[in-house]
Amino acid sequence: MTVREGIHQRRSIRRYADRPVEEEQIDLLLEAAMAAPSACDCRPWEFIVVRDPARLAALAGISPYSQMAAHCSVAIVPCAVPERQAICPGFFPQDCGAMIQNIWLQATELGLGMVWCGIHPIKELEERMAGLLETPEGVVPFALLCIGYPAEQPAPRNRFEQDRIHREQW
Numbered sequence: 001m002t003v004r005e006g007i008h009q010r011r012s013i014r015r016y017a018d019r020p021v022e023e024e025q026i027d028l029l030l031e032a033a034m035a036a037p038s039a040c041d042c043r044p045w046e047f048i049v050v051r052d053p054a055r056l057a058a059l060a061g062i063s064p065y066s067q068m069a070a071h072c073s074v075a076i077v078p079c080a081v082p083e084r085q086a087i088c089p090g091f092f093p094q095d096c097g098a099m100i101q102n103i104w105l106q107a108t109e110l111g112l113g114m115v116w117c118g119i120h121p122i123k124e125l126e127e128r129m130a131g132l133l134e135t136p137e138g139v140v141p142f143a144l145l146c147i148g149y150p151a152e153q154p155a156p157r158n159r160f161e162q163d164r165i166h167r168e169q170w
């Protein structure tokens, strides 16, 4: 699969087959995550890998939009550590976005399905996640990534919109 193919085939997958994701695949996802660019190379992230079904069910309950967590094989919760950005503060959302997209594209290449459930910047969701995962002070649960072998195959979509492009000036 080329990068271009991966970019266009990536879709949100919310239904998963009853097949565990191998530890080696999870390692590849985390390696892809940590290869992401970040402002000043601060890499303001940590990761919580959740496989325990009871904990996955608890994560599913934090919002009506994260119910698929109860049925995925593994969830990765990327957490931001804003204090690691002392020399260039404020960039952690961009850094984490690039990092999560790396995970998603790597998952696509491996034949895994994933959906990104947004947590940051919704304080209530951040607090619920922090409570469930016992994150320390100063660590921001940034997203909930539900991952498994796919049980659905949404078609690639072309979202190119020529009229969104401005040349030289708006």
Ligand SMILES: Cc1cc2nc3c(=O)[nH]c(=O)nc-3n(C[C@H](O)[C@H](O)[C@H](O)COP(=O)(O)O)c2cc1C
Pocket: 010, 011, 012, 013, 014, 065, 066, 115, 116, 117, 118, 119, 154
């Ligand atoms: C920041 C962010 C937060 C999202 N939160 C959720 C969510 O809470 N639940 C969900 O089912 N999908 C969520 N999604 C997935 C989007 O709904 C999805 O990416 C979008 O509809 C486009 O579809 P596609 O991913 O299949 O291309 C989120 C995506 C992003 C980037």
